[in-house]
Amino acid sequence: MRKEQLISLKIILTLIFSFHFFSCKNEKINKNTQFSYYDNTNNLVFKKTVNFEEFDSIYYFYKNESIFKKGKQNKNGEKIGKWMLYDQTSKLREIREYFCIKGKSEINRNWYLDKNEDTIAYNKENNVYNQKEFISGTLGHRNTSYDKFTFLTKDAISISDYYFGYAYCGSPLLREYDSKIKVIVDNTYTLTKDFSNIELVKLDTFQHAKIDTIHNADFGDYDLNKVAAFSGKFKTTGKKTIRGLMIEYTNDFITKDSVKAYAESRTYFEKEIFVKNPNNN
Known part of the structure; x- marks a missing residue:
C-alpha cells in the first residue's frame, strides 16, 4: 500500500474513533443530567441536576438565565455542604452551610455578602433574590454566623x-x-x-x-x-x-x-x- 493511502487510512480511523468517543461522552453526560423548565417554555431552564455516584449537583436559574443558587444534595434529596446564592446580576450574596443530621438537612451556618461580595454582619435588604419563584427561599434571620x-x-x-x-x-x-x-x-x-x-x-x-x-x-x-x-x-x-x-x-x-x-x-x-x-x- 502506498504511503499516501496509509496516511489517509489513519486519518479516517482517527476521525471515526474521535466521533465515537465524543458521541459516547455526550450521551453519558446527557444521561446524568436532567433539566426542568419554567412553565410555558421549552428552553428556559429553571433547574439543572447533575448526577454523581455519591451526590447530585443542583443549579437553579433566574429567568434572565443567570444562576440563582448552586450546591450539592445527597441521594435522598437532602442539601449538604455549602450552597452559593447569587442575585440577578450574578453577584454572590449568600453562602449557606448545610449538614444532614439524622437524615434531615439543617442550615448549620450562613454568611451574607454585600454587592461587592464582602461579608456583612447583617443583611438590610428585604429581597435580594427579586423573583417570585425564589422569594420563599429567603431566610427568616438576617445575621451572618460568626461561629x-x-x-x-x-x-x-x-x-x-x-x-x-x-x-x-x-x-x-x-x-x-x-x-x-x-x-x-x-x-x-x-x-x-x-x-x-x-x-x-x-x-x-x-x-x-x-x-x-x-x-x-x-x-x-x-x-x-x-x-x-x-x-x-x-x-x-x-x-x-x-x-x-x-x-x-x-x-x-x-x-x-x-x-x-x-x-x-x-x-x-x-x-x-x-x-x-x-x-x-
Whole structure:
C-alpha cells in the first residue's frame, strides 16, 4: 500500500474513533443530567441536576438565565455542604452551610455578602433574590454566623502527632442567659456523616477555656466562656474525617412559664486530615 493511502487510512480511523468517543461522552453526560423548565417554555431552564455516584449537583436559574443558587444534595434529596446564592446580576450574596443530621438537612451556618461580595454582619435588604419563584427561599434571620472552627494542624500529620483546633461561638444565640460552650469530638472516628449514631459513640468533651485544664491555651481578648480548644490523636494511617459539634448552653433559660431551664444550640463541623507514617516520605 502506498504511503499516501496509509496516511489517509489513519486519518479516517482517527476521525471515526474521535466521533465515537465524543458521541459516547455526550450521551453519558446527557444521561446524568436532567433539566426542568419554567412553565410555558421549552428552553428556559429553571433547574439543572447533575448526577454523581455519591451526590447530585443542583443549579437553579433566574429567568434572565443567570444562576440563582448552586450546591450539592445527597441521594435522598437532602442539601449538604455549602450552597452559593447569587442575585440577578450574578453577584454572590449568600453562602449557606448545610449538614444532614439524622437524615434531615439543617442550615448549620450562613454568611451574607454585600454587592461587592464582602461579608456583612447583617443583611438590610428585604429581597435580594427579586423573583417570585425564589422569594420563599429567603431566610427568616438576617445575621451572618460568626461561629468558627479553626484547625491549627496541617492537613497532613504524622501518626505520632496530635491534632489541635479551637471553636469560637461568635454568634451566641443564648447570650442573654450567660451562655457558655463546650466542644464534643469523636476521636474514635466512627461517627457517621449524618451523626445518626452519636448516642452510640464514645465522645470526648472539651470545656470552654475558662475552666479548661487540658490545653491552657492563651486566647487573648476572646470571651473565655465562648471559646474552647480541642485535640486528638490517630491510631491508624490514611485519610480521616474528624467530626464534632460546638454546644452553646445555659442553665438560666427562662421558659414561657418563667421557670429557669437548660437550653442549648448546636453547630456542627467536620475536617479531613491525612495521617501518614513517619517512616514513609
